[in-house]
Amino acid sequence: MHDIKAIRDNPEAFEAAWSAKGRSGAAAEAVALDARLRAAQTALQVSQSKRNESSKLIGQAKGKKDEAEAARLMAEVESLKGVMAAASEEEADAGAKLKDLLSALPNIPAADVPAGEDEAGNVEVRRWGDASKLPAGRLNAPKDHVDLGAALGGMDFEAAARMSGARFVVLKGQIARLERALGQFMLDLQTVEHGYIEVSPPLLVRGNALYGTGQLPKFEEDLFKIAEVVPTTDGGHRHLLLSGQGARYLIPTAEVSLTNIIREQVTAEEELPLRMTALTPSFRSEAGASGRDTRGMIRQHQFYKVELVSITTADQSEAEHERMVGCAEAVLKALNLPFRTMLLCTGDMGFSAKKTYDLEVWLPSQNTFREISSCSNCGDFQARRMDARFKKAGEKGTQYVHTLNGSGLAVGRTLVAVLENYQDENGRITIPEVLVPYLGGVTHIGGEK
Numbered sequence: 001m002h003d004i005k006a007i008r009d010n011p012e013a014f015e016a017a018w019s020a021k022g023r024s025g026a027a028a029e030a031v032a033l034d035a036r037l038r039a040a041q042t043a044l045q046v047s048q049s050k051r052n053e054s055s056k057l058i059g060q061a062k063g064k065k066d067e068a069e070a071a072r073l074m075a076e077v078e079s080l081k082g083v084m085a086a087a088s089e090e091e092a093d094a095g096a097k098l099k100d101l102l103s104a105l106p107n108i109p110a111a112d113v114p115a116g117e118d119e120a121g122n123v124e125v126r127r128w129g130d131a132s133k134l135p136a137g138r139l140n141a142p143k144d145h146v147d148l149g150a151a152l153g154g155m156d157f158e159a160a161a162r163m164s165g166a167r168f169v170v171l172k173g174q175i176a177r178l179e180r181a182l183g184q185f186m187l188d189l190q191t192v193e194h195g196y197i198e199v200s201p202p203l204l205v206r207g208n209a210l211y212g213t214g215q216l217p218k219f220e221e222d223l224f225k226i227a228e229v230v231p232t233t234d235g236g237h238r239h240l241l242l243s244g245q246g247a248r249y250l251i252p253t254a255e256v257s258l259t260n261i262i263r264e265q266v267t268a269e270e271e272l273p274l275r276m277t278a279l280t281p282s283f284r285s286e287a288g289a290s291g292r293d294t295r296g297m298i299r300q301h302q303f304y305k306v307e308l309v310s311i312t313t314a315d316q317s318e319a320e321h322e323r324m325v326g327c328a329e330a331v332l333k334a335l336n337l338p339f340r341t342m343l344l345c346t347g348d349m350g351f352s353a354k355k356t357y358d359l360e361v362w363l364p365s366q367n368t369f370r371e372i373s374s375c376s377n378c379g380d381f382q383a384r385r386m387d388a389r390f391k392k393a394g395e396k397g398t399q400y401v402h403t404l405n406g407s408g409l410a411v412g413r414t415l416v417a418v419l420e421n422y423q424d425e426n427g428r429i430t431i432p433e434v435l436v437p438y439l440g441g442v443t444h445i446g447g448e449k
Helices: 004-009 011-019 026-063 067-103 145-151 157-164 173-193 207-213 254-262 317-334 381-386 411-421 433-439
Strands: 123-128 204-206 224-226 228-231 237-240 248-250 266-268 274-283 302-312 339-343 355-363 368-377 389-391 402-410
Touching (some): 145 411, 173 411, 173 433, 204 254, 254 274, 254 302, 302 317, 317 339, 317 355, 339 368, 368 411, 402 411
Parallel strands (some): 266 389
Antiparallel strands (some): 224 248, 274 302, 339 355
8 A cells, every 4th residue: 555645745756666567647546536535525624614613603693583594504504414415425435446546556666676577677686506516417308396206106286186176286205295394494494593483374364464465456366265154044055255355365375464463553663573484385376377387386276385574664674675585595505406586677576565586496407597485575565554553662653564575485396496406317306405304314205315
């Protein structure tokens, strides 16, 4: 959500940012609706004041036995009721349209975000690791994770499709154990080494939680909405698909649950930064990704992810963003997986973000880097939608917090990267050293210890 006063004071800056996102004219529309709203509010206040004054004068006129003046004043009060009703209706209409418009407009990019229309405009910040030193780096034709998983008997897409449809997978045996080990390792690293508080949050949230983090109303088609069973008068039941803020959805990321912990709350400044992490399933319909990455585990409807969320102040948020990126990078470094860090351009950033770094891990089967983490600073954009504030000691007023979120990391894609980068010529997978304790000392999949 945006501060309409800020738009009113500097419409050119907002117009430039939104035009780059394909919303030309949005700033002018917001300013016009705001003017309508304030005019209606002023008209209502003036009418109410006149009505109250005339009502007092009616009593005075009657006290003086001036029936003509009393009748005139009563007629004026009656007329003002109509003016007030019209002004109230105009206020409600303009206010609703302004809220709907502001709710659908993306965050404004930070000043140092590069301009660009799509991923071609992203800028590489740094690169880490040498793929040639990993087992797969010595192979002429490394296999992809689908073939590796099938050969090891641990990855079954057909069984998943029979029960759930496309974009699901059944993991079994040592590969399922490796996935669990990855998630546990990431969670331990972020809590023990980086000081994040472990949280076990709800997987099912109301619409207002998704509105708060920016998935609603614009991206509802990307979510899984839950129908509720309600009893009927004849003793049966029916499935009711609720709408609006009371509807329930499966979380697309634990960002939603973690960030909404501070919704409608005032946090003491000394408690910030508040850093939280969670390992949860994530559920996405992938409505906007039809035909993309249909093979394998890159783009699934259900996947595990370790999420990182920070709640902080405006003067700390930039430094906290860089810290969060470092925490995500630490996972890839510990696993010795080559990656690059990309600063996203204006056209490739998400709806709620003002600045985003993507981490892209090396996948030898594709001979390219693929996204495995996205770390975003949302400024006060989400906080305004959630009414989340902080209070400085000794001050009466409150300020909006800044919210940040990132993947630390997407577990399924990390599993893909480990399988592909640590394969040998026989399809055996070497276990990264940091994961060996999580696998009970197992050093390879597909062979002996």
